[in-house]
Amino acid sequence: MSLLKGKFQQQGYLTREQLKEYAKIQNISYQLVKKVLSDLGIKIYDIKPGERTNKTDKGYEKCVLCGKKTEIKSSHPISDRDYYEKGVGQLCRECYQDL
Numbered sequence: 780m781s782l783l784k785g786k787f788q789q790q791g792y793l794t795r796e797q798l799k800e801y802a803k804i805q806n807i808s809y810q811l812v813k814k815v816l817s818d819l820g821i822k823i824y825d826i827k828p829g830e831r832t833n834k835t836d837k838g839y840e841k842c843v844l845c846g847k848k849t850e851i852k853s854s855h856p857i858s859d860r861d862y863y864e865k866g867v868g869q870l871c872r873e874c875y876q877d878l
C-alpha cells in the first residue's frame with residue numbers, strides 16, 4: 780500500500796481510477812484495496828475534485844466577441860439558439876444587442 784499512501788500524501792485524496800490501477804498491478808481485487816484504504820481513513824473520489832465543475836464550464840458556448848461564457852449550451856442546436864449570428868458565431872446577450 781506504500782505506493783498509494785505516497786500518492787495520497789501528495790494529492791490529499793485518491794481516485795477510483797488510481798485504486799483500480801493499483802489493484803491491477805498488485806493482482807488483488809479493487810474491493811480489497813478500497814476496504815483497506817477506508818479502514819485507514821483515506822478518502823476515495825470517483826472523479827478528481829474540480830473535474831465536475833470544469834466539465835459544466837466547458838458545456839457552454841463562449842461569446843466570440845468578448846469571450847464571456849454564455850447561457851447557451853454547446854449541445855444546443857445552432858438553429859434554435861438565442862444570440863447566434865450566422866457567419867459570426869455565438870454571442871452573449873450584451874454583444875448581440877450592441878450589434
Ligand SMILES: [Zn+2]
Binds near residue numbers: 842846872874875
Ligand atoms: Zn460578448
